[in-house]
Amino acid sequence: MNLSVAEENYIKAIYKLQEGEQAVTTNALAYELETKPASVTDMAKKLKEKKLISYEKYQGITLSPEGRKTALQVVRRHRLWECFLVDKLSFSWEEVHELAEELEHVRSEKLISRLSEFLGNPVIDPHGDPIPDANGRMAKPRPQTSLDQANARRLVVTAVSDQSSALLAFLNAKSIKLGTQLEIIAHYEFDNSIEIKVKHQPAITISEQVAKNIMVRPL
Amino acid sequence: MNLSVAEENYIKAIYKLQEGEQAVTTNALAYELETKPASVTDMAKKLKEKKLISYEKYQGITLSPEGRKTALQVVRRHRLWECFLVDKLSFSWEEVHELAEELEHVRSEKLISRLSEFLGNPVIDPHGDPIPDANGRMAKPRPQTSLDQANARRLVVTAVSDQSSALLAFLNAKSIKLGTQLEIIAHYEFDNSIEIKVKHQPAITISEQVAKNIMVRPL
DNA sequence: AAAATTATTTAAGTTTGTCTAAATAATAAT
DNA sequence: ATTATTATTTAGACAAACTTAAATAATTTT
Ligand SMILES: [Mn+2]
Ligand SMILES: [Mn+2]
Ligand SMILES: [Mn+2]
Ligand SMILES: [Mn+2]
DSSP, rough: OOOOOOHHHHHHHHHHHHTTTOOOHHHHHHTTSSSSSHHHHHHHHHHHHHTTTEOOOTOOOOEEEHHHHHHHHHHHHHHHHIIIIIEEEEEEOTTTTHHHHHHOOOOOHHHHHHHHHHHTOOOTTTTTTTTTOOOOOOOOOOOEEEGGGOOEEEEEEEEEOOOOOOHHHHHHHHTTTTOOEEEEEEEEEETTTEEEEEETTTOOOEOHOOOOOOEEEEO | OOOOHHHHHHHHHHHHHHHHHBBBBHHHHHHHHOOOHHHHHHOOOOOOOTTTTEEESSSEEEEEEHHHHHHHHHHHHHHHHHHHHIIIIOOOOTTHHHHHHHTTTTOOHHHHHHHHHTTTTTTTTTTBOOOOOTTTTOOOOOOOOOGGGSSSSEEEEEEEEEEEEHHHHHHHTTTTTTTEEEEEEEEETTTTTEEEEETTTTEEOHHHHHHHEEEEEEO
């Protein structure tokens, strides 16, 4: 199946929004792809025609098995390029998403398998997300919660769920990255802000909004 | 100036065909880009509008200074990716052109300067073509002739002018690559074929057509 | 249950980059 | 100097991926 860049972006976005089983909504997809609902309806018809999704008017969208396979390939390419940019070209993790968004569309099995090998067949990308292997299988994500719901005191940062460069820049400034160990000092009920401490750094207070997007697991 | 992939491909093709000063013909460009003359005329109008080329009806196309600058950037990206594929991912030189044709369109100054640095700021690509630097300057190509016109006996292969994978595969099979040293054994006037010998290999006879596309300089 | 709101789809139009077929210009042959 | 050939442009259409505005369906509020 030969997909356009636009089609690949749709498939990946549907995969991302699907999370489990729920059908993806026209509006949600339009928002995710920064396009208009009318465009999504158009594309939905096309992708259904190509048997990549199941779609009935007003019923939302879900990936077909082939669609899921396609999505996993695109995700694999995206995350491998992110690894390349960070590990080999010394980009910082908040810069790489945009570039990977383009690189992911160069479709070549051979290129990707060589790239993966060159990188040492990594299994997680710079944001802590698992990288599907050539068959679409990926490491089951280890149990993690958002920082605002963690109950343990000592935690490790495992991922960042919002990958806007605004958030990533903030975390960078505070020296918080994947694998950073931190300790919860206090919860402030008033605004649900949280005081945390990273070793060798002054304690800082972060808003609920930030905490919701930092994924952690107990140390 | 924000160019589409198609526009970049046109600009690069015009650059390639221009060679010196002669204006590029509508048909030549259509052939090079595997499209139709009518499409070229359409695009010529658009590129003229954007001041990347000069173009008058029936008079052919030449790059403007801005057009040349753009072309050199695309060529730089193309050749750096080719280096990456060969040097880091162990592709062979005949496989990389196609992939670089796509990778070259990821537009990011930072990406390209980091990539160049990662590769050790190479100045020639795997086919022996010079790589423009960030300012569009490139090493003056060393004097070279095609193999069919060489007068010296002992020669080094410096480039391959036709980059079809057919030719490159042939050269690969005969273990001829950049830097290969060879010796001319005989010219056969009948069909202008040439017998050559590469060290540690049996002598082979190559057709005029092949010889025309192998660039060499005296050892 | 009707009314109001929100979500989704349809209709119609735009842009980009293509194509084929027909018209016109430039060049070569007689 | 005509005529024939070749090169180039124009005209009209099409597919992909968008958009806005209007119509319709689904959901929520009252
Ligand atoms: Mn993308
Ligand atoms: Mn990522
Ligand atoms: Mn290209
Ligand atoms: Mn090359």
